Amino acid sequence: MLSSQQVLDRYFPEVRAWLIQTAAVMDRLDRAAGSPHAVPEDERLIQFYKSLEVLASNDHEADRAKKIQMIFSDQTPAPSRD
Amino acid sequence: MYIIDPHIHCVSRTMDDYERLAMSGVVAVSEPAFWAGYDRSCAQSFVDYFRQLTGFEPGRAASVGIQHYTWICINAKEAENVTLSREVIAEMPKFMDKPNVLGVGEIGLNKNTKNESIIFMEQADFAVKNGHLILIHTPHLMDKYKGTMMILDMLKEVGADPSRVLIDHVEEHTIAPVLDRGFWCGMTLYPVSKMTPHRAADMLENYGGERTCVNAAADWGVSDPFNLHRCTLDFRARGHSEQQLLDIFHNNPVKFFSQSPNFKVKPVVLGEGEEAKPTATRAAEATVR
Numbered sequence: 206m207l208s209s210q211q212v213l214d215r216y217f218p219e220v221r222a223w224l225i226q227t228a229a230v231m232d233r234l235d236r237a238a239g240s241p242h243a244v245p246e247d248e249r250l251i252q253f254y255k256s257l258e259v260l261a262s263n264d265h266e267a268d269r270a271k272k273i274q275m276i277f278s279d280q281t282p283a284p285s286r287d
Numbered sequence: 288m289y290i291i292d293p294h295i296h297c298v299s300r301t302m303d304d305y306e307r308l309a310m311s312g313v314v315a316v317s318e319p320a321f322w323a324g325y326d327r328s329c330a331q332s333f334v335d336y337f338r339q340l341t342g343f344e345p346g347r348a349a350s351v352g353i354q355h356y357t358w359i360c361i362n363a364k365e366a367e368n369v370t371l372s373r374e375v376i377a378e379m380p381k382f383m384d385k386p387n388v389l390g391v392g393e394i395g396l397n398k399n400t401k402n403e404s405i406i407f408m409e410q411a412d413f414a415v416k417n418g419h420l421i422l423i424h425t426p427h428l429m430d431k432y433k434g435t436m437m438i439l440d441m442l443k444e445v446g447a448d449p450s451r452v453l454i455d456h457v458e459e460h461t462i463a464p465v466l467d468r469g470f471w472c473g474m475t476l477y478p479v480s481k482m483t484p485h486r487a488a489d490m491l492e493n494y495g496g497e498r499t500c501v502n503a504a505a506d507w508g509v510s511d512p513f514n515l516h517r518c519t520l521d522f523r524a525r526g527h528s529e530q531q532l533l534d535i536f537h538n539n540p541v542k543f544f545s546q547s548p549n550f551k552v553k554p555v556v557l558g559e560g561e562e563a564k565p566t567a568t569r570a571a572e573a574t575v576r
Binding site: 206219274275277 | 399400401404405408428429430431432433436437440458459460485486489492524525526
């Protein structure tokens with residue numbers, strides 16, 4: 206198992222790249238004709254902002270990947286086979 | 288390093304891929320029946336596909352020393368057509384005794400519909416009643432959690448033995464319910480949009496790697512069979528031993544697949560201080576086998 210320092214050294218470059226990529230997509234949304242403010246009820250945007258809240262959490266027991274997976278999951282009841 | 292890719296769609300790959308897989312330590316592959324990228328027009332199309340899986344592909348793989356195994360079914364996407372599905376299911380028994388067939392798969396759900404569920408139940412029931420192993424496709428993205436839970440409920444209903452079922456494409460939110468119920472799980476590494484090699488290594492560490500296989504599910508879409516190797520690199524860089532790598536990327540598939548008498552690969556256990564043999568040596572031995 207790697208130390209926390211080794212984890213940071215090994216994975217920081219790609220995390221930095223992903224965060225900048227995410228920021229760039231948000232900027233692109235803002236620049237687009239019909240900016241995100243024109244589709245405030247789009248479920249994907251709601252999920253997106255909820256996920257950012259999870260990312261920003263400083264809770265060390267957060268289990269962030271699982272929480273974000275559930276934000277993006279359909280949790281409606283299963284259909285009947287009858 | 289010895290590797291088994293437990294889920295790859297070789298019919299969509301070239302001989303170049305087979306050759307590079309052999310050169311990079313892959314000794315065996317397992318190929319589930321799946322969606323061709325378009326809906327087939329009749330059951331006979333599936334019969335020809337099953338002939339390809341049981342006749343042509345083993346020969347291509349053997350030419351570079353790789354053992355090819357396969358699974359027979361109608362896939363989750365085309366299962367939406369119940370009439371066609373039942374015609375295909377009626378043809379399946381003709382192929383279940385072929386020497387490279389391991390079981391029924393990859394059955395599953397795609398959009399979690401009523402029709403998909405009906406055909407899933409019929410194929411799972413066929414497998415259980417005839418003593419076949421089962422390989423399961425779980426839906427992607429927003430449909431994965433609900434579909435996985437539906438599949439777990441249906442497997443209980445049909446009386447499947449969890450130790451003879453591998454549920455594939457698990458992610459962070461679905462791995463625990465699968466393992467907790469005693470099933471095997473598979474993690475699939477995609478270049479974009481889904482599971483990554485690093486996240487798979489996280490889950491191997493978090494859940495211990497028991498009853499867990501890792502695959503790249505390379506097919507006709509954007510995919511890369513060497514994502515599996517990228518996962519081995521990351522897992523090794525985290526300080527895990529050669530034996531731990533062998534156990535996850537070779538011996539776990541051996542353990543699950545060996546429940547079928549058709550599977551011939553044996554586990555690899557290193558002696559004290561012994562390193563896995565160089566790839567070239569392994570490839571030569573595989574060719575001899």
